[in-house]
Amino acid sequence: MLRSMYSGISGMNGFQTKLDVIGNNIANVNTSGYKKGRVTFQDMMSQSLSGAEGPVMQGGNAIRGGVNPSQVGLGSQVGSIDNIHTVGNRQTTNRALDLALEGDGMFVLGEDANSDGNFDLSGNEVSFTRAGNFYLDDDGYIVNPDGKYLLGAVDSGEDGAEPALGRIQIPEDAESFSIQGTGEVTYVDPEDGATIAGTIRLAKFSNPGGLQKLGSNTYQLTANAGVYTDDDNNFNSIDDLVIPGQDGGASVVSGALEMSNVDLAEEFTEMITAQRGFQANTRIITTSDEILQELVNLKR
Structure with missing residues (x-):
C-alpha cells in the first residue's frame, strides 16, 4: 500500500x-x-x-561532494x-459579588475543609478559577456556582496568630458589604460598624498553561504549573498566595466579570x-x- x-x-x-x-x-x-x-x-x-554522506577526500582534496x-x-x-x-474582556454587571481580575492570578476555591475549618493547599480539595461569579450560601460564606468556597486570609481565632487560609463569611445580620481592589472583604455590623471578614488571596503561576482543566471553569494544580511560592519552594501555606495588587498579582474589580477570551x-x-x-x-x-x-x- x-x-x-x-x-x-x-x-x-x-x-x-x-x-x-x-x-x-x-x-x-x-x-x-x-x-x-x-x-x-x-x-x-x-x-x-539513504543516509547523509560527507565529502570523499583523497590526497587532502575532495574528489566528490557530500x-x-x-x-x-x-x-x-x-x-x-x-x-x-490571555485576559478576556471585562463586562460590567454592578453586582457586588461579581469579581473580575485585572492582571495575573486566579481565585482559590476549596471544599472539604479540615476539622478547624482551614484548608491545605497541598491537598486535592483546592482548585483555581478566573470565573468571578460568586454567591452567598445559607451560612453567609462566599461560594462559586458549584458551592466551592472562595478562600482567603481570615482570622484564625487565636490571639497573636497569623491569618489562616479559610472561608470568607459575611454574617446574616450585616447591613451591607463591599470588596476592595486589594481583596479586602468588609461588612457593616449593626453594633461594631465596619468589620473585615477576610482578604481574598490569589494563586499566581509562572506557567498557567500547565494547569489541568477540571470542568466548571476550574483548574487543578500540576507539577508543571510553576506556582509562585515562598522560600521553601512548596505550595502548602497561605504565604504561597499573593495579596491582590501586590507581588505582581491582579487587582480585584467588584461589579464586573471577566468574559471568555x-x-x-x-x-x-x-x-x-x-x-x-x-x-x-x-x-x-x-x-x-x-x-x-x-x-x-x-x-x-
Missing part, C-alpha cells in the same frame, strides 16, 4: 482534533473566565531511503493542545483552514486510491 494513504489518514485525524478544539472554543464564547484552546502539529518520524539524506515523511500528529491564558473571527478563520486541510488530506487518499486502481487494472 502507498505511504501517502497513511499520511492522509494521520492528517485527517489531526484536523479532526483541531475542529474539536475549535468547536469547544465557540461553545464557550460567553463562558465567564474561559480560556481558549489551541492545537499545534508535529511531523511524524520519517523513513530514511550527499544529503533522503527521507520520506510518514504524516503528522498533534504536538500539543494549549490553553491560552475567545475571538469568534479568529475561530471561524481557523475552522476554514482546518476544513480545507481535512479536504486536502481526503484528496490524498482518493488520489492514492486511483493510483492503486491503475496498478490493479494492469492485470487486465
Whole structure:
C-alpha cells in the first residue's frame, strides 16, 4: 500500500482534533473566565531511503561532494493542545459579588475543609478559577456556582496568630458589604460598624498553561504549573498566595466579570483552514486510491 494513504489518514485525524478544539472554543464564547484552546502539529518520524554522506577526500582534496539524506515523511500528529491564558474582556454587571481580575492570578476555591475549618493547599480539595461569579450560601460564606468556597486570609481565632487560609463569611445580620481592589472583604455590623471578614488571596503561576482543566471553569494544580511560592519552594501555606495588587498579582474589580477570551473571527478563520486541510488530506487518499486502481487494472 502507498505511504501517502497513511499520511492522509494521520492528517485527517489531526484536523479532526483541531475542529474539536475549535468547536469547544465557540461553545464557550460567553463562558465567564474561559480560556481558549489551541492545537499545534508535529511531523511524524520519517523513513530514511539513504543516509547523509560527507565529502570523499583523497590526497587532502575532495574528489566528490557530500550527499544529503533522503527521507520520506510518514504524516503528522498533534504536538500539543494549549490553553491560552490571555485576559478576556471585562463586562460590567454592578453586582457586588461579581469579581473580575485585572492582571495575573486566579481565585482559590476549596471544599472539604479540615476539622478547624482551614484548608491545605497541598491537598486535592483546592482548585483555581478566573470565573468571578460568586454567591452567598445559607451560612453567609462566599461560594462559586458549584458551592466551592472562595478562600482567603481570615482570622484564625487565636490571639497573636497569623491569618489562616479559610472561608470568607459575611454574617446574616450585616447591613451591607463591599470588596476592595486589594481583596479586602468588609461588612457593616449593626453594633461594631465596619468589620473585615477576610482578604481574598490569589494563586499566581509562572506557567498557567500547565494547569489541568477540571470542568466548571476550574483548574487543578500540576507539577508543571510553576506556582509562585515562598522560600521553601512548596505550595502548602497561605504565604504561597499573593495579596491582590501586590507581588505582581491582579487587582480585584467588584461589579464586573471577566468574559471568555475567545475571538469568534479568529475561530471561524481557523475552522476554514482546518476544513480545507481535512479536504486536502481526503484528496490524498482518493488520489492514492486511483493510483492503486491503475496498478490493479494492469492485470487486465
